[in-house]
Amino acid sequence: MFRRVLIANRGEIAARVMRACGELGIETVSVHSEADRGAPWLSGATVTVCLGPPPAARSYLDADAILQAAEQTGCGAIHPGYGFLSENAVFAARCAQHGITFIGPGPAAIRRMGDKIGAKRTMAAAGVPVIPGSLDPLRSADHAAALAAEVGYPVLLKASAGGGGKGMRRCNDVGELERGFTEASIEADKAFGNAELYLEKYVDGGRHVEFQILADAYGSVIHLGDRECSIQRSHQKLVEESPSPALAPEDRAALGERAAAAAASFGYVNAGTLEFLRAHDGRTYFMEMNTRLQVEHPVTELTTGIDLVHAQLSIAAGEPLPWIQGDVRFQGHAIEFRINAEDPDHGFRPDPGLVTAVVPPAVDRPGASVRWDAGVAPGWRVPSHYDSLIGKVIVHATSRVEAILAAKQALSSFRVEGIKTTLPLHLRLLDDAGFANGTYDVHHLNRPGLLAPAKARA
Ligand code: MV4
Numbered sequence: 001m002f003r004r005v006l007i008a009n010r011g012e013i014a015a016r017v018m019r020a021c022g023e024l025g026i027e028t029v030s031v032h033s034e035a036d037r038g039a040p041w042l043s044g045a046t047v048t049v050c051l052g053p054p055p056a057a058r059s060y061l062d063a064d065a066i067l068q069a070a071e072q073t074g075c076g077a078i079h080p081g082y083g084f085l086s087e088n089a090v091f092a093a094r095c096a097q098h099g100i101t102f103i104g105p106g107p108a109a110i111r112r113m114g115d116k117i118g119a120k121r122t123m124a125a126a127g128v129p130v131i132p133g134s135l136d137p138l139r140s141a142d143h144a145a146a147l148a149a150e151v152g153y154p155v156l157l158k159a160s161a162g163g164g165g166k167g168m169r170r171c172n173d174v175g176e177l178e179r180g181f182t183e184a185s186i187e188a189d190k191a192f193g194n195a196e197l198y199l200e201k202y203v204d205g206g207r208h209v210e211f212q213i214l215a216d217a218y219g220s221v222i223h224l225g226d227r228e229c230s231i232q233r234s235h236q237k238l239v240e241e242s243p244s245p246a247l248a249p250e251d252r253a254a255l256g257e258r259a260a261a262a263a264a265s266f267g268y269v270n271a272g273t274l275e276f277l278r279a280h281d282g283r284t285y286f287m288e289m290n291t292r293l294q295v296e297h298p299v300t301e302l303t304t305g306i307d308l309v310h311a312q313l314s315i316a317a318g319e320p321l322p323w324i325q326g327d328v329r330f331q332g333h334a335i336e337f338r339i340n341a342e343d344p345d346h347g348f349r350p351d352p353g354l355v356t357a358v359v360p361p362a363v364d365r366p367g368a369s370v371r372w373d374a375g376v377a378p379g380w381r382v383p384s385h386y387d388s389l390i391g392k393v394i395v396h397a398t399s400r401v402e403a404i405l406a407a408k409q410a411l412s413s414f415r416v417e418g419i420k421t422t423l424p425l426h427l428r429l430l431d432d433a434g435f436a437n438g439t440y441d442v443h444h445l446n447r448p449g450l451l452a453p454a455k456a457r458a
Contacts, residue, residue: 001317002026002076002101004046008066009081012375012391013293015041017079020309029073031066033059035385040377047073054385060084063091070100077101077316079309083387086292087114103316105270105291112266113289117160117198123274123286126262131277131285133200141181145174147199154202157184161192163288165235170202205441206279208232208287209244211259212300213272214311216321221264223256224304225330227296230442231429233348238422238445239429240296241335242303245400245438246278255284260325263289270315271297271308280441295338295389298371302334302396332367333403334396337426339416340388344425344451352384356418361393361410368397368406372414382419390421400438404430425451 004027007017014030018041021028030045035054042048049069051059059065061084070078078095080086080103089110095102104110113119117137124130132151137160138144148155148171157180159167169184171177181197189195208229215221228244229237243252259274273290297308306328315321342348355376363370374391376382382390395410397403408430411423428450434440445451 001319002313004029004073004075005103005313006031006066006070006073006075006078006100007045007081008060008078008085009083010036010039010060010375010386011041011389012373013081013295015044015375016373017081017309018044020307020313023307024310024313026313029069029075031060031069033385035059035383038380040380041375049073054383056084056386060386063088063094067094067098067100071098075100077103077313079103079312080292082292082295087290089114101316103270103312105268105272109266109268110291113272113291114163115160116158116163116288117196119289120198120286122266123262123289126258126265128258128262128274128286129284131200131203131287134198136198137196138181138199141178144177144181144197144199148174148177151199151201154204156200156202157181157197158200159184159188159192159194160196160198161188161194167191203277203279203285205443206277207244207246207441208237208275209247209255209278209284210273210275210290210294211256212294212297212308213260213263213268213274214306214308214315214321215260215263215268215270215272216315217269217318218320219264219267220321220324221260221268222321222323222325222328223260224300224306224308224328225256226252227294227299229296230440231435231445232442233445233451236348237296238338238340239335239426239435240299241333241400241403242299243330243333244278251284257325262286271312295392296336298373298392298394299334299336302369302371302394303330303332304328305331332396332398333400334394335403335407336392336394337407337411338389338422339391339393340422341382341390341419342388342422343420344422348422350384350388351420352382352388353419354381355379355390355416357415358417359413359415361414363395363406363410365397365402365406365409368395368402368409370395370406370410376416390416393426404436 027046089107093107212224231239
């Protein structure tokens with residue numbers, strides 16, 4: 001195992017990775033920007049290093065500064081968390097060149113899944129269902145129109161270098177497709193430096209269901225079940241749960257085994273997530289693979305009892321997986337609520353600023369527990385330079401019904417004062433019939449009522 005690990009991230013995930021390192025007796029170097037000087041998570045580090053000014057490009061994305069910090073402080077490995085450099089194949093390769101272990105998959109696997117059409121081709125070849133459409137980049141608007149005529153309208157144009165909903169465009173007829181093709185290629189070129197597009201039949205509604213996999217360096221791959229992530233707005237997830245209310249146990253086993261086999265088919269190593277779209281007819285299609293730890297990983301940890309950061313560290317240190325698929329047991333139900341420094345009653349506008357008080361969530365019900373993955377503390381001023389996630393409340397209980405009751409208790413006792421957060425939205429969601437019965441889809445948050453300001457509902 002590593003003696004000392006550099007954490008190339010901030011906020012709740014820096015704290016989360018530090019906790020796992022502490023439990024394993026690993027020293028930590030926490031790098032930070034000038035905006036994050038004195039941040040609450042830094043007090044848990046063995047050493048802190050200031051990288052540079054607040055903009056991420058000059059701090060958390062500055063590969064040179066991070067590699068230099070790792071070398072100067074004697075780190076054997078770098079944990080990238082999520083976002084920032086976590087899916088940057090060039091950075092992963094540069095770590096290797098410096099003799100530092102990147103805690104994640106190798107650069108080739110990151111690159112392969114970062115190219116969304118290449119990822120789709122890899123998965124299709126491994127027998128994973130993909131949405132009807134192109135398996136190669138579109139050559140022209142005419143090529144796109146010919147494919148669209150085959151699969152039928154509406155269709156979706158997607159950027160090969162996009163992902164997470166970025167660079168997508170819906171086209172309802174051939175006219176929209178011809179205009180859309182040109183505009184989408186220009187946009188993709190501007191946004192990603194890559195104009196390549198592909199096309200799929202548009203699947204309306206449905207649910208975002210993803211599978212967590214763990215792969216060691218010796219070809220063993222297991223899955224840790226699924227997460228339901230359909231409670232989202234503008235591709236920002238707000239609530240995630242495991243297991244998905246939409247999947248029967250036999251669907252879960254079949255899809256999970258497919259996901260694990262697909263990851264094994266191209267030699268994937270470390271933790272990864274395969275995202276699927278489950279259409280209303282029950283057909284489930286691969287969308288993308290994320291080659292990092294996800295924000296929502298705790299719901300998987302609570303239902304399986306497996307510490308994913310611990311697993312990532314062990315795999316990166318060359319240890320074989322200590323489990324086979326049959327060892328993985330799924331227990332109870334977990335729900336995560338993202339606490340963002342945003343005002344849900346005013347279009348989720350960011351509301352950074354001074355946190356004056358924090359009362360951690362509490363649960364007092366048999367068989368239920370709550371976890372608060374914090375990135376803030378009283379007296380900390382949330383900076384405006386980064387994304388607005390300040391922490392996550394995760395409940396676990398014996399069943400989904402019990403988990404919702406535990407969540408009501410946890411979130412009613414929970415307070416973050418001084419700034420607006422997404423907490424009021426979560427409390428409304430817990431009283432929503434569609435959430436309670438588990439029938440929601442990716443459009444759920446857009447329905448009138450849930451997102452309406454409190455005064456309009458009175
Ligand atoms: C789609 C789709 C419908 N049809 N592809 C959004 C994020 C990215 N992973 C892919 N996404 C979608 N791709 C086809 N052919 C609908 C979405 C989509 C979506 C997917 C998952 C979760 C939330 C979503 C919200 C809007 C659209």
